[in-house]
Amino acid sequence: MTQAAERVLHAGLRNKIMSAEQAAEFIQNGMMLAVTGFTGAGYPKALPTAIAEKAKAEHAAGRPFSVGMVTGASTAPECDGVLAAANAVHFRNPFQSDPTLRNNINAGNIAYQDMHLSHVEQQMRQGFYGEFDVAIVELSGITADGKLIPAMGIGHASEAIKAAKKVILEVNFAQSAKLEGMHDVQFDIGVPPHRKPINILHPFDRIGTPYLECDLDKIVAVVLTNGSDRNSKFTEPDDNSKRIAAQIIDFFSNEVKAGRLPKNLLPLQSGVGNVANAVMAGLLDSPFEDLTGYTEVLQDGMLDLIIAGKMKSASATALSFSPDALQRFNDNIDFLRDKLVLRPMEFTNNPEVIRRLGVIGMNAMIEADIYGNVNSTHVMGTKMMNGIGGSGDFTRNAFFSFFVSPSVAKDGAISCIVPMVSHHDHTEHDVMFIVTEQGMADLRCKSPRQRAQLIINNCAHPDYRDMLRDYYDRAEKAGGLHTPHLLLEALSWHQRFVETGDMRVK
């Protein structure tokens, strides 16, 4: 019990320590669970496997067993993965990225609701989900007076604890004990009509306290774990990513020169993934200093900006690092503590704060169309990839909103610029800039016809430009009006790919 003595300092809660298998007994068929976890950080490491084993045993005995599950965002194979593999989930929201879970969602076995992350906690509080039976919350420790220290991600933890009738805590010894003090979680946003302004005026402003608080009577189990987060590796920025990053950085330089952007830019948001991460890496060698970050997930690129002294402070709801970056984080944690704050996703993704701060949003996409609509979620119109996550929260409210992607995928068989996106996540009203390795389209103050010219000429891959021009010209000639389209052909590129494996006509 040495570990417990170090990390579970509250005597009453120490008495509730039990195995994951014992704790799983609190989970019954049909329950609604609030489970922490955000982009592979802060998710429970032990209980999901124990619940999955229980589900398998129940199924083997001919009894039904499945739960509804609301997380912060994506978790990892040992959470979403094991539960999906055991057919133990019937409802899931607001975001996921696990292959097994995804397959079950696409097969129609799991009702998955893709959702703006900023909507989750308020809809929990407003009763839209009904009652939550159990919250499962990963922590890095518990103080002597029973306050809860979150781990590497917060997401909806604060609201999960408030909403659930019972709470199970997982205290993870693998996380640094020095995380204590890095969080800013306890702030009651309330429900309408009694809400107050959220007084975050600068990215690093703290408005709450560093600890989650919970009625101790609600806590039915404490489980000790010692497992690392998902810690996925990033690929090294390739030429395409570097070209995309260079264009965005050039644009920033020009805006600063024109006096439309402060010298240290505005708070940066960077979506998940390699290309978005590469933009951050590009800023390492840029002339910009005193940068700030107001983002959802803080990845390797932004961490390195802070360690290098280029970024003075950043706010996020989760830390999603490669194994190497995690090492750098832990090595520099004393230096980082007054530069990095972790908040509930209700604040990192809040329209009020994002708009006030003037965040610069940079998000990856699956595809954009010639009129500036963006698909972030569906492959070929019907297959869910991950989800919209926070991209809508940032894009709609950003000072600048960028969507980035290489212009082609699958060795050129897929064009990321299409006549009409096969699923709409961000409409023409929300998308300001599209950037591929080919170039950038500034869509501000442009009509659909003007946008089409810019996107085709600047962003599309040369192999697809003539095809796109041909589509546009024929759509216009056929009587297409404000937004020219050929309705029966608009989605035919996707259908061709489904049938032939290539969007190009052979």
Next chain:
Amino acid sequence: MTQAAERVLHAGLRNKIMSAEQAAEFIQNGMMLAVTGFTGAGYPKALPTAIAEKAKAEHAAGRPFSVGMVTGASTAPECDGVLAAANAVHFRNPFQSDPTLRNNINAGNIAYQDMHLSHVEQQMRQGFYGEFDVAIVELSGITADGKLIPAMGIGHASEAIKAAKKVILEVNFAQSAKLEGMHDVQFDIGVPPHRKPINILHPFDRIGTPYLECDLDKIVAVVLTNGSDRNSKFTEPDDNSKRIAAQIIDFFSNEVKAGRLPKNLLPLQSGVGNVANAVMAGLLDSPFEDLTGYTEVLQDGMLDLIIAGKMKSASATALSFSPDALQRFNDNIDFLRDKLVLRPMEFTNNPEVIRRLGVIGMNAMIEADIYGNVNSTHVMGTKMMNGIGGSGDFTRNAFFSFFVSPSVAKDGAISCIVPMVSHHDHTEHDVMFIVTEQGMADLRCKSPRQRAQLIINNCAHPDYRDMLRDYYDRAEKAGGLHTPHLLLEALSWHQRFVETGDMRVK
């Protein structure tokens, strides 16, 4: 000059009184204009015709003449209409509804950018449009110390005055002098990173002063006018509208009973149009008291709720009344002054305020699809009708977001529930409830497949239900995954209507 003596009390500005024709001399070819006007209220009555005449003369002389024009929202035939008819506009945003202007937009003669209204003023301030040469602003009067009293609509007036190099004022004697004090306009929201919270905590909270302020040296002309606003008539609520209203009001009753909604509901937003207006009319006979409104355009229905004592206060950016309602407004203006506040659209439509207050958004739509995406702007995918207006600002941030429409149009030839909307303005992530006269679909916490069943069964017209079920079933069988679709057939109903005048297969 009696009228001027009454309404233009500042001596210096009285000296700048001139005819509309003289004032139009300040407008040159290629200029960018900020012109007030919001849903047929608060737009200049005289200058647009004078500018249109100038344009015609220039064109007759073989010289080019056109302007870019940013308004609050829609204006009227004597503003947008005359300018479009004279081919005097080359760029227009953020919203319009004039038939002549619309035809020119759809013909590709005018570059029209459809835009969220809450984005307009901040993008003006942030320099996204470039420079504004002249602002044309309708007022109801000017005080002795040169402060400007807006008329029946504000929209972007405050920012227009700040942004423009020169300002032309139209003082309209037809508007009640008693409007003075009803506005709350002067508040500097600033640019990032120096923005502060917007301290509107209740719909009626005032954060500014009742007057627009302007550097008097920028004012180059004052034009006196005496013209009424557009004052379009509403149709009496028909059976379909009444059925839609009754369902929404029933839903409110149930939510109040369940304790999820306060007894006096939450601040109501009602979109433009007959159906949305009918919901307000329905509330007149409902059990709800002490209602509040936080809306963009205040129409007859909400006015009558206030006069009847059912609504205690309301906030809007413009008053758009039928001639009868205008009479009731003017007759009751002393009673209404401490119950009704008019603000810049940057505040009425602000995500921060809408989310904090928990506004209930109710907006009309052109069509919805079986997965809950909504088209608010385009007819048959390519023809711009009016624009998205504030519907996105409210829908994305609302406590409840409703979209309403009769289930069919054109005597049944058009289904308002389709396999895939032909243009996406509000995505599945933003739409909570779809209501037709057939019924209501509550889409909260539902997967796309679950939504499809609800929308087809509850909202679609019986004539179209089997067709929709057939589409969905075949899409699912053909391998459609999270969101089943047949990509080549998804928009075929619209194409069939274009070709045969009927979405139904003959």
